[in-house]
Amino acid sequence: MRMPASRHDRRTALSAAILAASSFLPGCAVAPEPEGGLELHFAALSAGGCQATNNGRNAVPDEVDGLTVVVDIDGVPKRYERANRADVNKAAQWLIGNVSANVPVDVQVYGCAGGKALWGGTTRGLQIEEQKETQAHVFLAPVGKLGCTGSEATSASAGESNHLSRARSLAAAAALPGGDAVVVGGLGSYAASGDGIAARDVDIYDHQAGNFHKGPQLLEARVWHHAFALSDRHVLVVGGATGASRYGDASLPTPLLMPKQAASARPSKAAELLDLQAGTAAVSTAAIGAGSRLLASAARHGDGLLFVGGVDDAGEPVKEGTLLSNLADVAAGGAGTSKAVPLVIARARPGLLRLHDGSMLVWGGNASGKPTELGERLVGDASFKALAIDGDAGLLASTTIATVAPQLVSLGAANGVETVLVFGGAGKALSTADVPSYAVRIDVAAGKATLVAIAPPSGKALVGGIAGFAKAYGSAALVSGGLVALSGGAPCAAGDDCVMDEVFAVAIDGAAEAAPLALTMDSVGTFGGPRFGVAAVAIDAGILLAGGQSHAVDSAAAGDAVLDPTGRVVAAPPPAAELALICK
Numbered sequence: 001m002r003m004p005a006s007r008h009d010r011r012t013a014l015s016a017a018i019l020a021a022s023s024f025l026p027g028c029a030v031a032p033e034p035e036g037g038l039e040l041h042f043a044a045l046s047a048g049g050c051q052a053t054n055n056g057r058n059a060v061p062d063e064v065d066g067l068t069v070v071v072d073i074d075g076v077p078k079r080y081e082r083a084n085r086a087d088v089n090k091a092a093q094w095l096i097g098n099v100s101a102n103v104p105v106d107v108q109v110y111g112c113a114g115g116k117a118l119w120g121g122t123t124r125g126l127q128i129e130e131q132k133e134t135q136a137h138v139f140l141a142p143v144g145k146l147g148c149t150g151s152e153a154t155s156a157s158a159g160e161s162n163h164l165s166r167a168r169s170l171a172a173a174a175a176l177p178g179g180d181a182v183v184v185g186g187l188g189s190y191a192a193s194g195d196g197i198a199a200r201d202v203d204i205y206d207h208q209a210g211n212f213h214k215g216p217q218l219l220e221a222r223v224w225h226h227a228f229a230l231s232d233r234h235v236l237v238v239g240g241a242t243g244a245s246r247y248g249d250a251s252l253p254t255p256l257l258m259p260k261q262a263a264s265a266r267p268s269k270a271a272e273l274l275d276l277q278a279g280t281a282a283v284s285t286a287a288i289g290a291g292s293r294l295l296a297s298a299a300r301h302g303d304g305l306l307f308v309g310g311v312d313d314a315g316e317p318v319k320e321g322t323l324l325s326n327l328a329d330v331a332a333g334g335a336g337t338s339k340a341v342p343l344v345i346a347r348a349r350p351g352l353l354r355l356h357d358g359s360m361l362v363w364g365g366n367a368s369g370k371p372t373e374l375g376e377r378l379v380g381d382a383s384f385k386a387l388a389i390d391g392d393a394g395l396l397a398s399t400t401i402a403t404v405a406p407q408l409v410s411l412g413a414a415n416g417v418e419t420v421l422v423f424g425g426a427g428k429a430l431s432t433a434d435v436p437s438y439a440v441r442i443d444v445a446a447g448k449a450t451l452v453a454i455a456p457p458s459g460k461a462l463v464g465g466i467a468g469f470a471k472a473y474g475s476a477a478l479v480s481g482g483l484v485a486l487s488g489g490a491p492c493a494a495g496d497d498c499v500m501d502e503v504f505a506v507a508i509d510g511a512a513e514a515a516p517l518a519l520t521m522d523s524v525g526t527f528g529g530p531r532f533g534v535a536a537v538a539i540d541a542g543i544l545l546a547g548g549q550s551h552a553v554d555s556a557a558a559g560d561a562v563l564d565p566t567g568r569v570v571a572a573p574p575p576a577a578e579l580a581l582i583c584k
Helices: 005-012 327-331 576-582
Strands: 019-022 037-040 066-073 076-084 104-113 116-127 172-175 181-184 187-190 196-198 202-206 211-214 226-229 234-238 243-247 256-258 271-275 283-285 297-301 304-308 321-325 337-340 351-354 360-363 375-378 384-386 388-391 407-414 417-423 438-443 448-452 468-473 476-481 502-508 517-526 535-539 542-546 567-571
Touching (some): 181 226, 181 535, 297 351, 351 407
Parallel strands (some): 388 448
Antiparallel strands (some): 226 234, 360 375, 535 542, 542 567
């Protein structure tokens, strides 16, 4: 998101992990110093886990022996510029010339060692002015490792921080078109009863400086809600609950956090429109006629938004589906256009995934709990169509496979069949102790979904739980969290916390037609303790992870300390086709 000049000037003084592109030749970009060039700063990950930046300004980590900048202009072949460590070590500056002006320019930067990209960052849409100096920033994070955002030095007067302004979990997050992200609401504290209280806080992640600053507060506190960026300035916040309570049965080692009663838990304002630009009205009520159901699911669909399912005031799943279009009208304070598209099966908090053919997959959350009613698909804006379900006999016989709040992420598509990882959720009885994670192959032409068991590497298990995350990460999926979660060994036993610390990149290993499906699981680091309810959002630079908590609590006395304010970034790996060009 583009900030006012005064903030921009303050930001360049931070010892954050940034790359300043400067003093390009005529028609190219500039620097904060008269000599120009590229000025690099890195955020480092210590051996003990995620911590704040420990490399100073004008420093290159010892492990990096070369740097590569990829200049990408639409319609023009990518340009690769490289420098050895000796070329940039003294002043950490690097001049690049002859960059096209007056067109949007994307820049990716990688720090290499031994032929591998260890650090990476991206900024998009740079406007290079002809015969003028132009400045840009790229936050560099470790590739394939958790790296804390921000720096040891922060500017309190500017409201900048390497952490969220308030520790919280179960927040909503959205990527802004300019590369920044916004983290909205979430569970921010506990009452004396141990019930969780939602927060009104909004934080904006600045991808160019690698830190957070406060945004406008919500009109109404929310948890388990949705946030969608309509522009760099406007964010639509929809639905959710005003709080959460410990909920579970004897089979659940750690209680879930869910709203007590649907009728009283909904915010009075079904939707709000945030204005992130300083000096303007911060928030307003948005009467969009969609998404007000508690435990509804929502996702982008084409040029609009799709809302599906949820529960009525009696707590029963509904067959509602609504398409919201004319989002420009919503951003201007209008209601947009809503169209009812009923589901085939009543569902509460199903998983949603946009498939490669543009259709929308709806999965799980089905009130019947039947594996044969797991999925349906929306093509265009016409109607939902049920998917025929077949495949692995054990999965088809499972009584826990029809989960609430499963995470879906595509592991690739070939020959009209898309392989989707279904990670976690909670079973019909809200017990997560034996909820399976599995793959499903979607044949869109045949209208069929085939359930496939997955085979993690020896000694590991892929066991998902509610309030985890799964996000596309290069050619893999970044997964973690949940009250029962990804485990390095056997699934957790009764009495354990069953909340997981480690974050993994999960990908298909070998032929996609194999059954069970073989997976690779590469650790990208740990949170430094158990975490669930982490806000995860894909941005141009990689994946931003914000907040979370270690466990549900019994009372306020043991409560707020379990909430985490930390922001983390995992830089996306370079595309496989470009690896040889980037770090050769």
